[in-house]
Amino acid sequence: MRRLNSQDWTGKKWRPRLATVVVAILIVVMALPLVGLFFFRLYENQLIRQTEAELIAQGAVLAAIYAEDVRAAGIAPDKLGGPVAVDAERSASTNEPYQPLEPRLDLASDTVLPTRPAPVAAIADPAFAAIGAGLAGILAETQKTTLAGFRLLDPRGVVIAGREEIGQSLADVAEVRAALAGRYASALRLRIPNQPAPPLYSVSRGTRVRVFVALPVAVEGRIAGVVYLSRTPNNIVKHLYGERGKVTLAAIAIVGGTLLIGLVFLRTVSRPIYGLIERTKRIAAGDREAMKPLDHHGTREMAELSAAFLDMAQKLQARSDSIQTFATHVSHELKSPLTAIQGAAELLRDSGEAMDEAERKRFSNNIVTDAGRLNLLVRRLLELARVENLAPSGESTSLDAVLALLPADTRLTVRVEAGGGTGLRISAENAAIVLANLIDNSARHGAGLVSISAASAAGRATVVVSDDGAGISPSNRGKVFEPFFTTRRESGGTGMGLGIVLALLKAHDGTIRLVDSERGTRFEINLPAA
Template sequence: MRRFVKKWRPPLALVLGGTLAAVLTLPILGIVNLRLWGNVLGWGEAAWLIAWIAIIATAVLGFLLWRLVLRPVWALDRYAQDVRNGGQPDAPTHLGTPEFMALAGSVMGMGESLQSRADSLQAYANHVTHELKSPLTAIRGAAELLDAGASGADAATLSKTIMDASSRMQDLLDDLVRHAQAASSGGVGSVCLSEVVDGLALPVEILQDGMVPLVREDLRTILTQLAGNAADHGATVLTVRVLEGGIEVADDGPGVSPGNRDRIFDPFFTTRREQGGTGMGLSIVRSLVTARGGQIALSDEGPGACFLVSFG
């Protein structure tokens, strides 16, 4: 979410209260001063003076309301319209009162979230199309050969090709469902680390126990994906520690090569495609952590892979 430069602005309650107070008191002051000045300046001159004071006061109040209320509303409306039309608008710079600044932060955060989701959906659609082409091509080719009259050992090989390709497609679809579920907003809560480490793909060594700001199911999903990914790459143990506002998860595997460090969270990126890897495990973890307002990063610590999950 965007952060704004803090400038003092009167709160909206003060602006509205001051305006209502001026509307109430100006006529009363005008009547009182007309009676006081009428005998000194003359009734006509006193009336003109009071009229000019009223005009100037109204202009000042109108300017303040335009600057502190109307202009921020127009700016936010233009921003929302541009986002809805698919543009990349600049953030409004005149935000008026603190209430409008908070509203602007919420609207811009929502716009950025929607834009990010739209970009993610487009990227996933492109990836899914690319990933499903290979098994679909294999199934079609095998079906055509079977239809042409292949028999015996050839027919058995082609049948196995169809089964393997369909299994690959099922794995991809299952991972996409888990990815969509991870990206949806979850509940707020916390859980003790030691309560969710049993039954993972690797033995877990807890270096520092504590409460993690996630509900049980979310933390279990994160650890399951990280443990499974580590086991697939030759690790034998997972070490976990609770940090302030997050957790550190490391393994004793070979680690991540420098050439792959920037790509490991990308959907469908995998170094185990021949072994059936779909490349969605770490992408699922990142989507889940991001949906809960956190971040995950690959640390440089240790010979194996070390992930830092932080919140707040």
Template sequence: MASAIGSPFPDRRARPRLWMVFAAVGVAGFVLTLAGLSFVRVYDNQLIRQTETELIAQGAVVAEVYRSVLRQQVDPAHYGRVSTARWPYPVPDDKRLRPILPSLKASDAPLPPDETPEPSHLPAERHAREAGTLLSPMLEQVRATTLAGIRVVDSEGVVVASSSAELLGTSLADRPEVQRALQGEPTSVLRRRYAEPEDTPLASLSRDTGIRVSVALPVLEGERVWGAVVLARTPMTFAKAMYADRWNLTATGLVLLGAVGLMSLAAAALVGRPVRALVKQTRAIAASAPSGFEPVARPVVAELAELSEALAGMATALRDRNQYIRSFAANVSHEFKTPLASIQGAVELLRDSADVMSPEQRARFLANVDADARRLTRLVQRLLELARADSMTATPARVELAPLLEGLATRARAEGVADVQVTPGPAGLAVALPAEVLDDVLWQLVTNARQHGGEGVRVGLAVESDGAGPVRVVVRDNGRGISEANQARIFDAFFTTARERGGTGLGLTIAQSMLRAFGAGLELLPSQAQGTGATFAVVAPAPVTQRK
């Protein structure tokens, strides 16, 4: 009968735990979501900065053209206003270079929408207005290509050139980006955008967006500001970019969908296939099929491997228990059958022939009935003891060996059971067993020695311990010993060579069951030579407090 439930062939290969699989799926989903959100934000930033970069490039060209036209008409040393702002971008060693870098982000707070500018109360500066007149046709052509609104203002913020003729003569001096540009600082801002009736979804490149990028670049001549170029355009958005590239994105989406499908199939292989194999295994166990007693092959996940091994171990234990019960029932039936048949035969003879029997014959038959009845009583008592031993529950216990062994020897001498000699171990040495369990087991071994060795048998009780592992209580006698043929069956239930002396063959079986409940065991040790007696050892763990 199996002593513990467990797979007979445990597979200890490293496998991922089930929580690892679910954690990996969760982390992957979180990372993908975070990556998607980050990608959208980074892509939006990139689109805004791309629009800002384009406006800066266009504005730099317009500013240079405007400055060149004005330079032919004015005194550079006295025209315009003095620059009061520091250049906001790093300046290379070559002082002739003044780079303007994009700086806007999608997370920047947008300013209110552009209001329709009012006509300026101040007339535009004459030279600026003349230069603007030359630029306006070019700006209208540029707007048709770049879709950007472009305005040139003089040093007071009055529009002198524009890609839209209706804005000429209006003032932009109240706008923060224009004010900073007129101080000599390039400025980029986001502004909210009014929805217009002609807006169309997705397909429009310059509409259907809630913000506009506005760039104001100063027109610089040395340290003087001659005016500013103001550009505005609606940036491309993530949604519109996706719409523009919808066919490629659709193909990519189909590829990703296929990848997700493959991942789903992989997850099904990780969990679904082993679970189905476990269901098949349980059905095989229910049908007592041989495949139910073997763990599932390639369970992948560690918990499923452990579950399959536990099911195989449980099935093996149930099979062994069933075989044990069948063998036990057959042995009990055999043990009860012989005395019952003898009692029944004696009763029939007494019923039929009691009148013709002599008193001595009747007494002999009655003595046989009494002996068989007593044997049945002993069998019932031992079976009850075996049932209690099999169902015994281990509880924390501790017993010192020296006093118990001395008491056992004194009891044996008093009852004339055997000549018992004790060799105690170290003082205070104890084992993790209840005193009554160890006493019952050792008494069984002592009485067995007398039963099989006769009146003059000598029994030695010795304790062996290395101070680290289990403690061994060795019981040796000088009887006839146990033959090699019987050594393999010595612990089988109902096996005895002393049946005629009242032996039931259950003593050692009961002792094994009692010790097993406490993690201890009973062993038959090899004898030095045939006929030199039997040697048993009770192997018991030391108490936890004794371990170092």
């Protein structure tokens, strides 16, 4: 099977670095205000709405003055226009004393009409022309301040006041026609600039349009004329330049906020990830000093990821060390009987007739004994491999049921002191393997009696196995659970019995430890209670 390396996992496809992705995202975030300004025209549209609102306010004042002059002039009703149309939106509540006109133009959705059509020749009614002449001065002075274009029209759409086009008709203009019918109207039209705009202004669509507003003037419920106003909206570049102080502060805030976000992301996400990658490479290269927590984790998730990774690395390292040690022990344990078998076989082969029958039988017995030891060692290895990969079955048993499965051992007596009915969360067969190994060890060390007692509390069961044998010397107490450690190698001991017991109990969430005893040996087993 081919071994996979890091190149196999990552592939040769180009992928951006995390820092590159973060920088790209931050650039997009900084660009969003500019996108709103120049692509969606949000700010330009606001300037157009503002211009329309200003024209409505100025037109309303002029309309009120003009209506008062019409009433004062005593113009006959038959010279007025048609009735004022009812605006459904403004008359929704008849109890409201105020009915304001709201700006309606939208640069994003409204069609920009062609330049305003030229007026046509007409004759104004003398009575209305006299009123217009009286208001001409007010219009001229107002225009100097507001920069708006004013046209005051009579009920037939003829200009009676304004700097130009007096005596000509604008009745065919769409917004004027709507106002003469009694409805407020506004429109966006292409402007005719007196001089070309500066090159920088070309980025603004709003510089190429002009806002037109037509307000009907009502007297006694009939149309007395139209106030027709127009003005070019403020240019966005010019407006932003006028607000350059605030714009600069806003830009500094946006850039500063973006840099702060980038710094926080770098410290809390990017740096720990790169640190973990560097640690991974060092651990893969065999550097055990790299198996320690990062200096800075940044976030809780990164700390948990780092802890889980280091825990996995430590377990893999411990597993590797265990395998290496185990392989060393196995090779040593197998080498000794194999060497003895090989030596005896060579002597039998080379001696020929020179070796007497007694020596031949002795060497043959040595070969059989060492072969049996190898066979026992292999079986023990298979048992250890099986229990290390054993999954708990969920079965339960009692101490009495386990003892019933144990074969009779003529070398010693097994006695239950207490707790024979204690339940254990382990199968009877596996529990019997544990006790059988412990009893066999006691018998090999000269014990004549093995006492077993059990008790349970707080969901755990404790089984104590003690004997009256020779015990374990203080120098060997820390080695009893090491694989292949035995003091009875000459009598066939493999040193794997307690290793099998430890692995079997660990697979069932259990533990075993050697405890102090006045005589013999005492082991304490802890398992989940049934």
